[in-house]
Amino acid sequence: MNIDRDIISKLLVxxxxxxxxxxxxxxxRQIGKTWALQEFGKRYFKHIxxxxxxxxxxxxxxxxxxxxxxxxxxxxxxYTKVPIIADETLLIFDEIQECNKALNCLKYFCEDAPQYxxxxxxxxxxxxLSKGDSFPVGKVEFLNMFPVSFKEFLFMAAPDLxxxxxxxxxxxxxxxxxxxxxxxxFLQYQVIGGMPKAVSDxxxxxxxxxxxxxxxxVLNAYSLDFAKHxxxxxxxxxxxxxxxxxxxxxxxxxxxxxxxxxPGARAREYEDALLWLNQAGLIYRxxxxxxxxxxxxxxxxxxxxxxxxxxxxxxxKLSKLPPEVLLNKSPLFTEFKGGMTENIVLQSLxxxxxxxxxxxxxxxxxxxxxxxxxxxxxxxxxxxKTDDNVAGKSLGIYNERYKxxxxxxxxxxxxxxxxxxxxxxxxxxxxxxKLISVCL
Numbered sequence: 485m486n487i488d489r490d491i492i493s494k495l496l497v498x499x500x501x502x503x504x505x506x507x508x509x510x511x512x513r514q515i516g517k518t519w520a521l522q523e524f525g526k527r528y529f530k531h532i533x534x535x536x537x538x539x540x541x542x543x544x545x546x547x548x549x550x551x552x553x554x555x556x557x558x559x560x561x562x563y564t565k566v567p568i569i570a571d572e573t574l575l576i577f578d579e580i581q582e583c584n585k586a587l588n589c590l591k592y593f594c595e596d597a598p599q600y601x602x603x604x605x606x607x608x609x610x611x612x613l614s615k616g617d618s619f620p621v622g623k624v625e626f627l628n629m630f631p632v633s634f635k636e637f638l639f640m641a642a643p644d645l646x647x648x649x650x651x652x653x654x655x656x657x658x659x660x661x662x663x664x665x666x667x668x669x670f671l672q673y674q675v676i677g678g679m680p681k682a683v684s685d686x687x688x689x690x691x692x693x694x695x696x697x698x699x700x701x702v703l704n705a706y707s708l709d710f711a712k713h714x715x716x717x718x719x720x721x722x723x724x725x726x727x728x729x730x731x732x733x734x735x736x737x738x739x740x741x742x743x744x745x746x747p748g749a750r751a752r753e754y755e756d757a758l759l760w761l762n763q764a765g766l767i768y769r770x771x772x773x774x775x776x777x778x779x780x781x782x783x784x785x786x787x788x789x790x791x792x793x794x795x796x797x798x799x800x801k802l803s804k805l806p807p808e809v810l811l812n813k814s815p816l817f818t819e820f821k822g823g824m825t826e827n828i829v830l831q832s833l834x835x836x837x838x839x840x841x842x843x844x845x846x847x848x849x850x851x852x853x854x855x856x857x858x859x860x861x862x863x864x865x866x867x868x869k870t871d872d873n874v875a876g877k878s879l880g881i882y883n884e885r886y887k888x889x890x891x892x893x894x895x896x897x898x899x900x901x902x903x904x905x906x907x908x909x910x911x912x913x914x915x916x917x918k919l920i921s922v923c924l
Contacts (some may be wrong), residue, residue: 486523486684486860487638487640487684489520489523489636490636491627495520495524495603496528497625499601503724505594505598505623507602507603508605508626509521510610510628510765511763512607513608513681513705513706513709513764513765514607515630516631516680517605517607518576518578520575520629521578521603524574524603525574525576529574530569531567531568532576533560533566533573533574534576535560536579537577537581537583537586537783539580540563543586543600544583544586547583547589553593553666556589568600575599575601575603576603576604577604577913579606581608581611581613582606583610587604587612589620590602590604590620590624591620591624594620598684604624604832610764630831630834631678631795631797631829631831633678633832635914635915636671636728637678638666638669638673639743642669645665645669652899653860654922655906656899656900657898657900658899663909666909666912667896669911671811672686673718674810675695675797677699677795677798678795679702679795679797679798682797688760694806695797706766710723714760718756719738719881720880721756725754725757725761725791726802729791729792729793729799729802729860730820732790733820733823733826733827736819738826739788739789740789742754758791761791767793768791768793768794768830768839769789769791770789770792770839771784771785771789773841773842774844776863779858780863782840784827788844790842792826792827793827796831799827800824803820805820822868822870825910829854829866830893832916833855833857833916834913836916837858837859837916838858840855840866841855842854842856843856843883853866853878854868862888862890864920865879865882865888866893867891868910870896872897873893874893879905890904890920891904892906892916893907893908894908897909
């Protein structure tokens, strides 16, 4: 079963731009980048020509020999069975991070052959771009892709429910028959996550055992990437950080602690490893902020941060948490449940807004708000609760101190607005931007 991905509509916007430049699609491994580009090509082009720089080593030598675009196009024709026609063929440069000169040549396609449609993707493109070797600055466009969202998951599971939520125009409680179904589908999504293979196998009724195998295969692929693509000195540190994430998120305030990675570990020893994981799209790093003023980026405390995993299903599998614990709502699933819930909310926020921060009064986190986001001329504090218990002082302290126009609380309670506080059900996190817009 194919998944209808929102990225297709964004690719179509790129296609229709008058000032279009070659496109680089960024995102973590195995989230469906290549499939999305090929599906986009099938829908909107007569021909698709795929050039994989990881599988075809001769392509690398081709770009070593010349930068002349017309000559490159003539040579590329020998590597595909479809005609390369300016307005009719989509050229896909897959795993382009394996050939830096091909990456650099996107500049010449932009300048000398803008009539051609060229898209590029790679599983570790963020790591490659960080090296900065002759990168075509200002001559390419970027588009970020993420794992399958709950919004996309729901559209596959229950299109009518999806459309109902998509058409909300007022902040008011949802009918219980709808709300209860949404919560059940959201619970399924927390277990399955957004890796396309796992999602597809789930909807094809292959069972949770197959889903577990799919997720383990993704984790295995990530481990191979650590060994193959990271600097030798960083490999043990990357593995240590990656494996420490469950224990980091099980703490009450989630702040990243180096001693949970290795006793006696110091920040400067692990910074490169953290950057690698971030650039590979596997984690999000959220910095502390104790002064929520404009712009938020100017007040980052880079010494205090939290890290989250890019996909809830991968986090669950990395944590060795059996699906039954979530599905059966085990009473022993408490501390880590908070971290998982924050992770899935952040996953949603990161696709809709600039990277959030978290607010704290000091390094000890005496008062702390889970996330703050900048939306137009507002800075909005966000609190995440795992269930119906919404007691907590920090959001109130923030409200008294800064008097924000809008506050958000995610919880298991129904949709509701009370003064400047919007309670958004966890299952509606993917519609946060829309719900804020309703209130503005």
